[in-house]
Amino acid sequence: xxxxxxxxxxxxxxxxxxxxxxxxxxxxxxxxxxxxxxxxxxxxxxxxxxxxxxxxxxxxxxxxxxxxxxxxxxxxxxxxxxxxxxxxxxxxxxxxxxxxxxxxxxxxxxxxxxxxxxxxxxxxxxxxxxxxxxxxxxxxxxxxxxxxxxxxxxxxxxxxxxxxxxxxxxxxxxxxxxxxxxxxxxxxxxxxxxxxxxxxxxxxxxxxxxxxxxxxxxxxxxxxxxxxxxxxxxxxxxxxxxxxxxxxxxxxxxxxxxxxxxxxxxxxxxxxxxxxxxxxxxxxxxxxxxxxxxxxxxxxxxxxxxxxxxxxxxxxxxxxxxxxxxxxxxxxxxxxxxxxxxxxxxxxxxxxxxxxxxxxxxxxxxxxxxxxxxxxxxxxxxxxxxxxxxxxxxxxxxxxxxx
Ligand code: AMP
Numbered sequence: 001x002x003x004x005x006x007x008x009x010x011x012x013x014x015x016x017x018x019x020x021x022x023x024x025x026x027x028x029x030x031x032x033x034x035x036x037x038x039x040x041x042x043x044x045x046x047x048x049x050x051x052x053x054x055x056x057x058x059x060x061x062x063x064x065x066x067x068x069x070x071x072x073x074x075x076x077x078x079x080x081x082x083x084x085x086x087x088x089x090x091x092x093x094x095x096x097x098x099x100x101x102x103x104x105x106x107x108x109x110x111x112x113x114x115x116x117x118x119x120x121x122x123x124x125x126x127x128x129x130x131x132x133x134x135x136x137x138x139x140x141x142x143x144x145x146x147x148x149x150x151x152x153x154x155x156x157x158x159x160x161x162x163x164x165x166x167x168x169x170x171x172x173x174x175x176x177x178x179x180x181x182x183x184x185x186x187x188x189x190x191x192x193x194x195x196x197x198x199x200x201x202x203x204x205x206x207x208x209x210x211x212x213x214x215x216x217x218x219x220x221x222x223x224x225x226x227x228x229x230x231x232x233x234x235x236x237x238x239x240x241x242x243x244x245x246x247x248x249x250x251x252x253x254x255x256x257x258x259x260x261x262x263x264x265x266x267x268x269x270x271x272x273x274x275x276x277x278x279x280x281x282x283x284x285x286x287x288x289x290x291x292x293x294x295x296x297x298x299x300x301x302x303x304x305x306x307x308x309x310x311x312x313x314x315x316x317x318x319x320x321x322x323x324x325x326x327x328x329x330x331x332x333x334x335x336x337x338x339x340x341x342x343x344x345x346x347x348x349x350x351x352x353x354x355x356x357x358x359x360x361x362x363x364x365x366x367x368x369x370x371x372x373x374x375x376x377x378x379x380x381x382x383x384x385x386x387x388x389x390x391x392x393x394x395x396x397x398x399x400x401x402x403x
Contacts, residue, residue, distance in 0.1 A: 018143025149173025304330025
């Protein structure tokens, strides 16, 4: 089924368009350190503004626990959005009651208003359907139609993502349409060879996607903290590296499944270890032989893939026609452990085909290394959402838009 697009909503001039965006940007103090998600929202916002709509934007940042918490205010997001649009963005922090409804009705065509963090209200994330629907009914008074453009939240069954779309005429924005189009191509008809590179800290977050990807990929490379559970499953001593021991049986099952399906499974053959999690920690490379001989050293942590592994993954990426990458290869935030992630990122920029960076930390990493979005086929704004999409799951925020 196709997803409903903005055109399906008809002429929007003079209407109030209630939008859901993903403005969950990383912030240090009050400084936004990566505004990629705000930039990704601009095409739809500009399109609607040009069409004479008045915009009322809902978004969240962090996990404020259903109550106002100044640490998670969207004030600085409103400022950055205003800079990027080159026009005023009215920031509304006075609740969602009558006053808010009146403020939205007073908007002129082309004006943009951002409401304070929607997760300051417990109805937004409530697990109780009736409670969420009631909250969505309140939100529905803020607009005449609803446009869902926060791809990073479409896997959430939340009031401003899911329930609201049932209460107003609704459609996907340009970003959601684009993300779905690209990920659909990866899910249904990736050009071969298709390689997936997974990293990051938690293997348990990615088990479901590994299971559903194995029958569809030519190669699967595993780096980051999650690689140590694979190395441990193969009988290596991983010392104090990240390990999810309870996942070992499942991981062993995947190693066998990969072999049966003829999938090339690339695991680290060398790793960079240090005794502490710090920028100044003394570090060294442990080779394949060292890993096999349980030679990591009892009190060290594996914090990056080694240069040999990084080269093997980069070569695999370069020989592929389709590559999806989610999760850093090491603790890229600390410079001694950023090389693996840098090498893989560099290879992705040179793929002769489609390269997709899947959200969150990997997107932040490539921008931190100085790459532009245009250096890749696509940088998804949604980490969890893109993984769940590739698992073939039904995502509530897309299902409700007709997908
Ligand atoms: P995730 O949210 O699961 O994608 O994990 C991202 C985080 O994984 C980043 O903050 C990295 O610093 C971290 N990470 C990557 N490799 C390792 C490792 N070997 N040990 C500990 N943390 C890691």
